[in-house]
Amino acid sequence: MSEAFDLAILGSGPGGYVAAIRASQLGMKVAIVERERLGGICLNWGCIPTKALLRTSEIYHYMQHADAYGLSVANVSFDLSKIVERSRKVAGQLNAGVKGLMKKNNITVVEGLGALTEATQITVTTGDTTRVLEATNVIIATGARARDLPGTPADGQRIWTYRHAMVPPAMPTKLLVIGSGAIGIEFASFYSDMGAKVTVVEMLDLILPVEDAEISAHMAKTLTKQGMILVTGAKVADVMPGPDGVAATITTADGQAKTETYSHVIVAIGIVSNLENIGLETLGVVVERGRVKVDPWGMTNVAGLWAIGDVTGAPWLAHKASHEGIVAVEKIAGLEPHPFKIWNIPGCTYSRPQVASVGMTEAAAREAGHDLKVGRFPFIGNGKAIALGEADGFVKTVFDAATGQLLGAHMIGAEVTELIQGYVIARQLETTEAELMETVFAHPTLSEMMHESVLGAYGRAVHF
C-alpha cells in the first residue's frame, strides 16, 4: 500500500521544511520524511542552540566586566548543565514550532529512515514497519554532517564534533579547535569566554578563510588579545586520546612540530553531504565530489528528482537551503522563479566579536578585474558603539569604481550579524553608492557605520 503525494521531501531541515511549506502554499499535497527531529541540524543541533550558548557566554563576559558599566557583580559563576539545558530548551521550542507549522500547512510528517526506491518513491522504515510514499516530485534535502579527522573519529568523550560540543559533559580546560571556519570560531569563542584555554589550528594562512583578509586579520588580533592561541598554516596529526586528555601534534608550515595534551578537541574541518543509503546510486543520480549535481532550479539528472541545501554544495548555510527549496518548489509548480545563484548570500559568524559579510572580498573583486573604491569605517568613530562599550571593529565596503555597484560588504564587531541585511537588500535591489549615500540612517545607531563606510569609499566619511 502506498500513499500518493504531489511532493515528497527527504529531510526536514531548513531546506526541507521551508520547501514543504511553500509547496503547501502552492496547493500541493506534501509529505516530509525525517529520521531524527523536525527542523534538522539547524534548529536542533546547529544554528539555533549554538546561538543560545553564545548568548550565555556573551552575558557571562559582560558580567565579568560589569565594572566597566558602573555595576558591581560579585562571585560570577556558572552551571554548565543549566547552560546546556537552556540551549536544549530553545532547540526544543523551535522543534515544536516546526511541528506546528507542518500541521498548520497540512503537511504529512513521516518519521523514519527514508530511501528512494524509485525516482518518485520513498520507502520509509521505522523499526519493523515501512511506509511507501509515491510522489510526482521528490526533493532530497538530507543535509550534511561533520567531517571526521582521518583515522581518529570523534568519540564524544574528548574528541568532539559540533554536536558533542553543544552538549558538553564537562567544561574543557584546555581546548584544541581544529578548523577556523564559522563553526570552529564560534565554539572557540564560547569556550574561551567560559574560561577554557583555547588553541585554534587552521590549515590556511588566515582564520575565517572565506572572509575578507582584513576582517580575518582583525579577528585574529582580537581573539589573540582575548587569550586564544591561533596557529595558521598548520596541520594537526597524531591525535591520540588518553585517560587524561588528548595528545595532538601541531606542525606549522616551517616544519616545526609540537605535541601537547588537551583536555578536549573539537573537530571543525568541514562537512560531508549525507548521500549514503538513500538510493541515489541505483537511480543513477549524478554526484560530483560529494555533491548532487543540479541545475539552477535544483533538478538532478533524474526526472522528478530534485536536491537542495548542503547536498548540492557550498555555501553550507541554512538560508541558502531554504532559498533553494523555494526555487525548486516554485519551479515544480510551474511558476518561473529566478534561477538560484549564490552571489548574494550573506554569511555570519556569531563569535565575540561577530563577523558578517556578503558578496566579494576585496581580493576577489580585484582578481575579477574590477577597479575598486573601498570604504572602511571603525566602530570607534560611532557614537552608539562607544556608548555600548563596543568600540572594536569596522565596516568595509567594496564598490566597483566604474558603475558604483556594491560588490561586497564585510563587517566585524558587535551586532554586525544584524546589520548585514541592509547591504544584502541594497545589493538585491542593485543600488549604487548614490542611493546608499542619499539614504537617511537613524542616529544614534550602529547602522550609521554602514552609511559612513559608503561615504568613506568616496572620500566623504563625516566622522572619521
Place this chain on the structure above:
Amino acid sequence: MPIDITMPALSPTMETGTLAKWLVKVGDPVKSGDILCEIETDKATMEVESIDEGTVAELLVTDGAADIKVGAIIARLSGEGEAAASSLETAAPAPLPTQPAAESPSPQRGEGAEKNAAAAPSPTRGEGDSRGDAARRAKGVGNPADTAAAAPPTGASLPPGARVNASPLARRLAAAANLDLAGVTGSGPHGRIVKADVAAAAASPRPPPAEAAAEPEASTAHAAPAPRDVPPPRPVHDAAHDDARPAPAAVALSAPAGVPMEAVKLSNIRRTIARRLTESKATVPHFYLTVDIRLDALLQLRSDLNKSLEATGIKVSVNDLLIKALGLALTRVPDANVQFAGAELYKFARADISVAVAIPGGLITPVITDAANKRLSVIASEMKDLAARAKDGKLKPEEYQGGTASISNLGIFGIKQFDAVINPPQGLILAVGAGEPRPYVVDNAIVVATVMSATGSFDHRAIDGAVGAQFMSAFKRLVENPLGMLA
C-alpha cells in the same frame, strides 16, 4: 489605506488576462468572498473573489480591457472609514483603458508591444498606444513614490515619459552604454529592469524586431518539460506565450469594398487558435493516413454496456469508446505517443487524450488523462462533465492544457472524412468522420456494414509513415474488436 486589487494569476503560466466584466461598481461595499469580476484568459473565464473588505473606490480598467499584466492594479478598495466616493469621479475619465474598439484586433501588448509593433505594423496603432498608456499608468499608480505624492489617489494619468521600472545600477549602466531603457525588457520582479537585462540588451544589436519575434520561441524551448515519466507536455494553451506574441495574421487585409460588414474583435480564444494553428500548419510537416473502420461490433458493445450501466445513469458514447481506443492504440504503438522537441524527442509512457470540443466562438481541448487505463464509465462521466463546463467557459487551465495526442470528431455533422491540423506540440491528431452504412467487403462478398473513416495527421519530424500506419492499424483493430478494450 486604500487596498490595491491586482490582476490575479489564475494559472501558473498566466501572464496577462482580459477583464471580461466587472461585477461591482464604484461605491459598492465589498466583503471577503464577494465576486469582483470575471477574468478571461486565453481559453477560460474565471470569477475573481475579493479577499479584502472595503468599498470600491476606483476601477482602473474597463470591461473588456485586454492584456492586463498579472500583478497590475485593476481596482482599489478604500478601507473602513475612508471616504470612498471622493476619489471616484476622478477615476473614471480619459485615462481608463477602453476596450479596443471593433476595428482593432491589436495583437501587441506589454513588454513585447513596442517591438512587435515595429515588426508587424498594425493599422490600429492608436489603440495599442492608448493601452500602452494604461499599462504604464497601472504601473505608475502602483509606485509608492507616486501615490505618496498624490494622496488621495486621483487616478489622473502620469505624464508621458513616466518612470521606467529599473534598478539604479541598471540605469547607470544604460546611461553609460547610451541605451534607452524604454526598449529593454525587464526580468526582475514586476518587470523591473536589472543589470543583467541591460547587459543583454547592450550585447545585442538594436533595434531587434527579429529577435523580439524569436524571443518567445526561445522561452518556449526553454520551458519545455524536462523528460520524465510523462512530461507534462508543453501547455498547449500557455497564456504566457500566447499573449506574448501577436496573432500570426496580425496584418489586417482590407475587406472587399462596399460589402456591408461588421468587424468583431478577436477573443483570446480566437487569437490563440489563429496563432497556434497557423504555426502548426506552417511549421509542422503534416502527413495523413486514412483507414475505414467497421463499427458494428463497437456499436453492439456500446449498446450492451449502456444497458448494463442503466442503473448508474452513465451513458457511454461512441466518442468515449474512440477516446479509449486511441489511448490504447498509443500505448500499443508507443513510437506514436511522442512529441518533437527540437534536439530531443519526448516519448510518453502515458496517453493523455485531448478531445476537441466546440464551444461558442471557438474550440477547446479538455484532456482525458491516462485514457488507456481508465474505465469506459469513468471516461464517459469525465467527458460529460468536461464538455459541459467547456461550453460554459469554466474549465480550469490544467483541465485543457497538456495531452499527448488529440481526437476531433465531426461525425455528428455527417462529415465523411477530413484532415485535422495537429495541435502543437503534440505529434498526432485523429480526425473521425461519421459512422454510416456503406457497402463493405467481408470474405470477398459485399455486405452493408456501419463504417467510419478515420484520418490521422502526423508530425513527420516525430513519427514516420510506417509507425503512423502501425498506429492506424492498431486503432482500427481495437475499434473492430472492441472487447479488447475491456480487457
